[in-house]
Amino acid sequence: MTKDVKLANDRFLRACRREPVDYTPVWLMRQAGRYMAEYMAIRSKYSFLEMCKNPEVAAEVTLQPVHKLGVDAAILFADILLPLEGMGISLEFAKNEGPVIHNPIRSEADVRALRPIEPAEDVPYVLEAVQLVQRELEGRIPLIGFSGAPFTLASYMIEGGGSREYINCKRMMWQAPQVWHALMDKIAGVVVSYLTAQVQAGAQAVQVFDSWVGTLSPADYKEYVLPHSKKVMDGLKHLGVPVIHFANNASTLLELVKEAGGDVIGLDWRINLDDAWQRLGYDVAVQGNLDPMALMAPPAVIEQKVQDILARAANRPGHIFNLGHGIHKETPVEHAIALVEVVHKYSRR
């Protein structure tokens, strides 16, 4: 474990704990990604899954935005579906089509056949990548590990890939709730093992991504998701690292997301940060919340939007600046660099 290493820049971890900082820390979701020429140069040599499973490559692309953007935290390059393979899921990334799962989970028997994972056996490359990144970072900034949340992982497993309507997912929820809960319980256990192993390998914080849970009504979230996300959050507490809980497109679920747990609640761009924080209460930190598409705008517009978000955060301890969703591949890299600069500049206390 390297989490007790003294960090040169610990603003991100301090903000997670709602401690005062000299300026607002910033990192970008999917910051190791296709908008960066250095990433594309490597991507041209490997498939996406090959990149994920090669620790040297994963470590290298994890570090690219650290060098290029000057962010206050690194986030491991990986895919949220990686731990599913160990459960028995057959995963493929079809060219330009996103993930395809060849054996979608639809029945009680399917759920029963899913195995728990043993991270050291099933995702050794992820843990090696964490260690390699930490060796390179030499304590400059912290490294964030991450996982998908149970609903988001279940949605891929049931639909067999990405979805717009989650029809099979919702069918299972409502038609076979005991099968649904058994599946979610298994996934929650896997998420806890997976994130625990990342922290033990050296990650100093973790983020749980519930990217697609915004398709649910508050009542359905409460009944079908909250207990399982809470199991994850409760299972991570003893690790002693900050946990960021990000539910995308979930403005009406925020109170329930907080109830499930997390030291930091991630916010997308659809809600004003001050309204969200007031609803959540100030006993939790928040992360966000610039529209990722705003990075397509001219620098003056970006600057104005950053200032608006910082004004809403009002220098209250516990704000981590981020996009409201992953950075887009068409983002001009110089706009991402400028974003980090203006966040630092305008938030200096």
Place this chain on the structure above:
Amino acid sequence: MTKDVKLANDRFLRACRREPVDYTPVWLMRQAGRYMAEYMAIRSKYSFLEMCKNPEVAAEVTLQPVHKLGVDAAILFADILLPLEGMGISLEFAKNEGPVIHNPIRSEADVRALRPIEPAEDVPYVLEAVQLVQRELEGRIPLIGFSGAPFTLASYMIEGGGSREYINCKRMMWQAPQVWHALMDKIAGVVVSYLTAQVQAGAQAVQVFDSWVGTLSPADYKEYVLPHSKKVMDGLKHLGVPVIHFANNASTLLELVKEAGGDVIGLDWRINLDDAWQRLGYDVAVQGNLDPMALMAPPAVIEQKVQDILARAANRPGHIFNLGHGIHKETPVEHAIALVEVVHKYSRR
């Protein structure tokens, strides 16, 4: 105009005006659609655009759910993109791919070339369908006309079809705001002409669909959309018919949507109806808000969800029951029939 015809069932119009009703009126967005065998029988003989442009066919499918489901209002069968052709947009519905616009709007010159529409010339088939439906309905229930809202129409025109990220749309907003506003102003004018003509042909209410505006932050909605949606709402006031303003996935925009206008505010399923109505204030009616996917659930689950929504509406005058988005093509038709029945049954005063 037939709007002064005495209706046998005027519960829908009474609820729009927040007058007491003996039970809660219900209709379903996209109720004339592919989940119904009678619709598919006709669809097998015509392309989608042919159906829209043939008044007899459009009228027939408009009436199918009236007979089959017992809803309290009919809504015209049409597509929101139809009025764009008169503006100079070249529209096609590619097989299984949704709408394709061959000349997307990207520049000031593109916007300048767009024409206002003359509904009697450009969409005569829509107005004829309204008249045919009214002849068949014989005053049993009211007919709702509809249009896309300026943002949603602009998003198709700029992106050239459906979108997930609205990258070109947002680029125009932020990089060329004067071009954006000129486009939105032109579209708003078209929407007013189009809906005015539908009302003059006999529609007793209209709904404005802002299906994709939920991709915007509150600040961007306020600056780039609200003035144009308000122009539409203001332009419809003198018609004296109720206007439903439905912004999908827009829980954080509701107050601004109300500010733009509308007698009834549509709600998707992501928000609790009571929370939404309290935020909006009780000087406006609300419509919604069952998850359309809930119709995949067993009848007992549907019934429980209906009772929850009705309990949240609390018999307050001004609630129209609906789905939170269009009915899905895989919906069992008997579930749609059961929905209408249970809404009527459990809401009886």
